[in-house]
Amino acid sequence: MGIRIGVCGTGSFARAFIPLFQAHPAVDEVVLADLLPDRLAEQAAHFGVARTVDSLDALCDSDVDAIALFTQRHLHGPQTLQALAAGKHVYCAVPIANTEAEIRAIVQAVADTRLIYMTGETSYYYPATLYCRSRFRAGDFGRFVYGEGQYYHDMAHGFYEAYQHSGGAEWKRVAGIPPMHYPTHSVSMILSVTGAHVTHVSCLGFDDQHEDGVFRPGANLWDNPYSNQTALMRTSDGGMMRINEFRRVGWKGLASVQMSLFGTQGCYQEQANAQAWVTLADGPEDVTALLETRNLPVEKTAGVHEAVLQDYHMSVSQVHSVERLPREFAGLRNGHHGSHQFLADDFVKAVVTGSLPPNHVWAAARYCLPGLIAHQSSLQEGAMLPLPDLGDPPADWPLLDLDTKLQ
């Protein structure tokens, strides 16, 4: 018998995952929940979903085994804790939470209950990350020296629409979230390759002057004045990282999330729409074609910016192991550089087998905490701050064998 998954939040991002959960052979039923009845009814009709409920509360009271949260990013912490307290396994779109206290509470709840928690970190399955992880494990990088991770996403490329879509008249209160409160795409690209964690961070912020008034003290829930933030981080393996989180930047590239990684023996360098591998012995090898994911034709969707839609309509690259995916996924959309199908499959397999997905709660904490502390540092004009580390998963909790086949 398969599992029942409740998808909470039927805004724009959930639409990329509902068909994947529906198609997975180990999922018996997908239930939808949203606070907005019209949106909920429309999405249920679109995806042919029979059962809907009107809130996360109702989903927690229902018989679903797992809840997949696709709600606004500042709600994830309390909602995850609520779902875990109701005995549900949790998949949550990034970030894990908005405060250190929430992250600590989630890690503790998972450790106590042994429920599956997974952060939906799309960067984990980006071609560049897969390529570097494989090379790093093979020793081709040597020792990690330095990594650059960046997420460049101007407000004009879909964020106005995204925040107004669910935020109503109060949308600026949430849109002004500190960029470093959403660090996980860029931080995870480096840490999921090296396996280290951040020990110290120093960060500076760009004082926003834009007429939209989103990033201003008093205008948002965090009194945040910064639209762009740059952090320098020390990692536990003795290396260094530079993370850029920019929301006001004249940038339009194929990939808004990018990384470069330098080791003592080899380096991976990413620039606008081009990627190269370099070693001490050999000059640049162009790996752009190897790591390319192709956009599928975009279906226009009211209220969703074209740049965001492009992200949801991508296929796989040559470095994705599609053979591990359920064959039922063949032909379905696979957004964010081929990552969606792998994330959906990881979660279902983890719940069914009781083993830890790669993006488990301890990894999620390491992807997010550096940004939360970075923001504090930027408010102190770059003070170097130490970082708490919430440790590794318990040794007796096995990691998921990603090649597990489920019927």
Ligand SMILES: NC(=O)c1ccc[n+]([C@@H]2O[C@H](COP(=O)([O-])OP(=O)(O)OC[C@H]3O[C@@H](n4cnc5c(N)ncnc54)[C@H](O)[C@@H]3O)[C@@H](O)[C@H]2O)c1
């Ligand atoms: N690459 C990525 O990983 C990526 C990309 C896009 C979005 N995201 C994340 O996905 C999440 C969703 O983004 P989106 O653009 O779809 O947001 P959205 O605002 O379009 O949708 C959120 C939905 O959640 C619903 N909701 C909130 N609280 C609820 C509750 N208690 N019960 C039931 N429904 C509730 C809202 O009514 C809304 O319909 C965000 O956290 C965002 O950060 C991640």
